[in-house]
Amino acid sequence: MKGVLLVNLGSPDAPTPEAVKPYLDEFLMDKYVIDVPYLLRAFLVRGIILRKRPEESAHAYQKIWWKEGSPLIVLSERMHKKVQPLVNVPVGLAMRYGSMTIEKGLQDLYDQGVTEVMLFPLYPQYAMASTLTIEALADEIRKKKFPDMKIMNFPAFYNKPDYINVLSNSIKEHLKGFEYDKLVFSYHGIPERHVRKTDKTKSHRKFVTNKMCCEAGTPAAEFCYRTHCYETTRLVVEQLGIPENKYCQTFQSRLAGDKWLEPYTDVEIDNMPAKGIKKIAVVTPAFVTDCLETLEEIAMRAKEDFQAKGGEDFLAIPCLNDDDAWCELVGNWINDWSKK
Numbered sequence: 001m002k003g004v005l006l007v008n009l010g011s012p013d014a015p016t017p018e019a020v021k022p023y024l025d026e027f028l029m030d031k032y033v034i035d036v037p038y039l040l041r042a043f044l045v046r047g048i049i050l051r052k053r054p055e056e057s058a059h060a061y062q063k064i065w066w067k068e069g070s071p072l073i074v075l076s077e078r079m080h081k082k083v084q085p086l087v088n089v090p091v092g093l094a095m096r097y098g099s100m101t102i103e104k105g106l107q108d109l110y111d112q113g114v115t116e117v118m119l120f121p122l123y124p125q126y127a128m129a130s131t132l133t134i135e136a137l138a139d140e141i142r143k144k145k146f147p148d149m150k151i152m153n154f155p156a157f158y159n160k161p162d163y164i165n166v167l168s169n170s171i172k173e174h175l176k177g178f179e180y181d182k183l184v185f186s187y188h189g190i191p192e193r194h195v196r197k198t199d200k201t202k203s204h205r206k207f208v209t210n211k212m213c214c215e216a217g218t219p220a221a222e223f224c225y226r227t228h229c230y231e232t233t234r235l236v237v238e239q240l241g242i243p244e245n246k247y248c249q250t251f252q253s254r255l256a257g258d259k260w261l262e263p264y265t266d267v268e269i270d271n272m273p274a275k276g277i278k279k280i281a282v283v284t285p286a287f288v289t290d291c292l293e294t295l296e297e298i299a300m301r302a303k304e305d306f307q308a309k310g311g312e313d314f315l316a317i318p319c320l321n322d323d324d325a326w327c328e329l330v331g332n333w334i335n336d337w338s339k340k
């Protein structure tokens with residue numbers, strides 16, 4: 001029997017330093033996230049980052065936490081609940097980090113008689129810190145615990161016309177009645193090195209801000225997160241007919257240290273009021289679910305910084321979350337696969 005496992009990133013169990021610390025430890029000790037040799041990673045993460053970060057992150061989580069729990073988990077569960085009745089195969093939900101593990105998700109499907117799983121990372125664009133780490137862990141668990149199970153990885157959907165359609169319609173709906181000088185497409189950042197690592201053609205060398213690093217549709221672009229982001233932006237902008245001077249693309253949530261993809265969201269947004277850009281809307285298409293990075297970093301912190309610099313109107317566009325059209329689309333993709 002076929003079945004599906006939807007996988008999102010995960011959250012700590014509570015917005016406290018005690019709960020955030022082990023969560024961040026699991027997250028940042030992942031070799032696909034901080035991709036340096038184990039001893040150096042342990043020194044960076046446990047010796048430096050985890051000394052202060054759990055306190056700071058817990059404080060940020062407290063600002064966005066809901067009565068029912070982490071927004072990312074609650075919204076993923078709502079989406080899961082809407083998708084299940086639309087399809088004829090069991091659908092599970094798991095998180096890459098935290099207590100809703102991929103192992104439990106696979107076990108649950110296995111117990112229902114599922115032997116063929118479609119693994120569905122809830123990320124439109126491919127990155128080793130998001131998609132690949134899910135695929136690698138699921139395969140590791142399969143080999144150890146479910147050797148007779150088959151796993152098929154649902155590919156990145158950053159340019160699928162039906163996804164672009166749903167995303168564009170959602171953006172259009174949220175922009176209704178909002179006059180803006182600039183629509184900012186802000187994607188989660190990654191170190192530039194990650195793009196080079198996943199490029200099997202090894203043709204990525206220099207990155208020039210705001211210029212493509214590889215051509216969409218070529219082998220170099222197959223696993224290029226940066227080009228996937230540019231493609232999502234290009235296709236949405238094309239569908240909505242947004243002129244070139246009315247939008248820009250940036251990357252958020254960088255950690256100190258390496259060179260991350262540019263331009264940086266915080267720097268760009270801070271500089272906008274001085275350039276006369278006083279009304280902005282921000283959309284975050286690297287996330288299908290609202291989370292710390294959209295609700296706190298963008299809708300709170302970026303907004304405050306923008307207004308402190310003289311910005312007037314700021315609209316944070318919600319992610320697709322449990323939007324009906326989005327859930328229907330995921331249901332359609334599952335049905336297309338399960339009927340094959």
Ligand SMILES: C=CC1=C(C)c2cc3[nH]c(cc4nc(cc5[nH]c(cc1n2)c(C)c5CCC(=O)O)C(CCC(=O)O)=C4C)c(C)c3C=C
Nearest residue numbers: 009010011033034057072127129130188190255291292293
């Ligand atoms: C080296 C560090 C990180 C990389 C690379 C990275 C890539 C990456 N992350 C997401 C999605 C999410 N990240 C979230 C939080 C978050 N991300 C990092 C670090 C890296 N992410 C940290 C340390 C944190 C924790 C919070 C903090 O301390 O600031 C979240 C939100 C989780 C939540 O509970 O709400 C998401 C979602 C993607 C898609 C990605 C690569 C493309």
Ligand SMILES: [Fe+2]
Nearest residue numbers: 129188253293
């Ligand atoms: Fe992240």
Ligand SMILES: [Fe+2]
Nearest residue numbers: 213214224227
């Ligand atoms: Fe590229």
